[in-house]
Amino acid sequence: MNAPAQVTxxxxxxxxxxxxxxRHLGITLVAxxxxxxxxxxxxxxxxxxxxxxxxxLCATAGLTVLTGLNGQLSLGHGALMATxxxxxxxxxxxxxxxxxxxxxxxxxxLLTAVVVTVAVGAVxxxxxxxxxxxxxxxxxxxxxVVVPAVAITFDxxxxxxxxxxxxxxxxPLALGPYxxxxxxxxxxAGAVTLLTMLLLAxxxxxxxxxxxxxxxxxEVAARLAGIHVARTQVLAFVxxxxxxxxxxxxxxxxAQSVSPGAFSLTLSLFLLMAIVIGGLGSLAGAVWGAxxxxxxxxxxxxxxxxxxxxxxxxxxxxxxxxxxxxxVTLIVVMIAAxxxxxxxxxxxxxxxxxxxx
Numbered sequence: 001m002n003a004p005a006q007v008t009x010x011x012x013x014x015x016x017x018x019x020x021x022x023r024h025l026g027i028t029l030v031a032x033x034x035x036x037x038x039x040x041x042x043x044x045x046x047x048x049x050x051x052x053x054x055x056x057l058c059a060t061a062g063l064t065v066l067t068g069l070n071g072q073l074s075l076g077h078g079a080l081m082a083t084x085x086x087x088x089x090x091x092x093x094x095x096x097x098x099x100x101x102x103x104x105x106x107x108x109x110l111l112t113a114v115v116v117t118v119a120v121g122a123v124x125x126x127x128x129x130x131x132x133x134x135x136x137x138x139x140x141x142x143x144x145v146v147v148p149a150v151a152i153t154f155d156x157x158x159x160x161x162x163x164x165x166x167x168x169x170x171x172p173l174a175l176g177p178y179x180x181x182x183x184x185x186x187x188x189a190g191a192v193t194l195l196t197m198l199l200l201a202x203x204x205x206x207x208x209x210x211x212x213x214x215x216x217x218x219e220v221a222a223r224l225a226g227i228h229v230a231r232t233q234v235l236a237f238v239x240x241x242x243x244x245x246x247x248x249x250x251x252x253x254x255a256q257s258v259s260p261g262a263f264s265l266t267l268s269l270f271l272l273m274a275i276v277i278g279g280l281g282s283l284a285g286a287v288w289g290a291x292x293x294x295x296x297x298x299x300x301x302x303x304x305x306x307x308x309x310x311x312x313x314x315x316x317x318x319x320x321x322x323x324x325x326x327x328v329t330l331i332v333v334m335i336a337a338x339x340x341x342x343x344x345x346x347x348x349x350x351x352x353x354x355x356x357x
Contacts, residue, residue: 020205028198035190039183047182048254049294054189055250057290058196060275061283062243067272068281069204070236071216072128076140077244077271079147082263083120084113084245085252086151089164092253096167106169106253110192113249114242121241125234144268148260163259166252189250196243201283203239212236266323273326277333279342288341296329297322 039047059081066072091109124143128136151158158164171184203209211232214222219229252258274293279285300321337344 024198024201028194039186044182047186051185051189051254053290053294054193055247056293057193058247059244060286060289061200062240063271064275064286066236066240070212073137074140075137075268076143078263078267079144080117080241080244081248082147084117084248085258087113087116088249088252089166089258092166110249113245117245118238118242121238125237129230129233144265151260166256168253168256185254273330277330279340282342285340285342296325
């Protein structure tokens with residue numbers, strides 16, 4: 001009697017999966033068109049900021065999978081971004097030494113960054129799967145401190161405090177000789193990030209995504225349901241690390257340089273606060289978090305220009321104000337909207353007259 005029900009259930013599941021994939025493809029296509037249109041309306045510096053938002057979005061989306069969906073706290077994602085950035089710098093330098101100039105070789109560097117960061121993330125994830133709460137936070141905090149120190153210690157290879165330059169090929173000649181470089185950066189970072197978001201959106205809707213959320217909600221219940229808890233946690237860390245490495249690699253390409261100071265412990269704290277303010281557990285919240293990572297330092301710079309300050313005081317303000325503003329914003333958002341910016345927007349959308357049942 002049960003056989004017919006199973007036969008009819010399978011096509012329904014397949015149809016739902018196909019519908020989800022088509023919906024995500026449609027959203028990605030619309031986002032790509034909006035991105036291209038926006039780059040023609042923005043000035044070069046704003047296009048560079050748009051590209052930087054895309055790079056940060058890779059990291060915040062990956063951290064959302066790990067912390068928001070799987071419940072593992074990480075204070076070391078800045079170090080994973082540094083791993084990806086240094087991998088891109090070394091790979092691009094090696095490619096430049098061979099005399100190769102094809103723009104497609106940048107894809108090889110970014111893929112290498114993802115592979116290396118995934119390997120590092122797998123090692124950390126294996127240790128993290130055995131830890132809980134503050135011990136897990138302590139492990140990732142140690143990673144955030146150690147990786148920049150390694151870059152300084154092995155200065156002959158990694159450039160020490162000064163870091164490394166990242167040789168990047170100019171925009172393709174097919175775009176014309178006067179194509180704005182910042183627009184090309186926005187297209188490049190946007191395309192990579194949209195592809196990453198498409199893959200993550202389908203991943204969190206898959207069986208793996210349901211397992212990740214089940215482990216976050218109740219490990220005992222998840223284990224009784226047949227989910228391998230440790231393997232799920234390691235895979236979540238690997239996915240998150242790969243995204244962080246890709247984001248770090250994109251930042252290195254955009255800045256055309258990489259140094260330990262760009263991937264300090266403060267960056268790891270910013271990433272964590274950004275996904276909480278944006279909306280923990282939501283990829284849309286990761287988008288808001290990435291926007292804040294770029295907008296708040298710019299806001300700080302604008303605030304310091306409003307006051308007549310000595311150069312040393314202005315430098316201290318610009319160094320400390322972003323963290324203070326992030327902290328105040330985090331407190332305000334957690335009091336006013338515990339679900340973050342995305343949670344607040346969702347509640348507003350449900351309260352609209354047309355959405356009431």
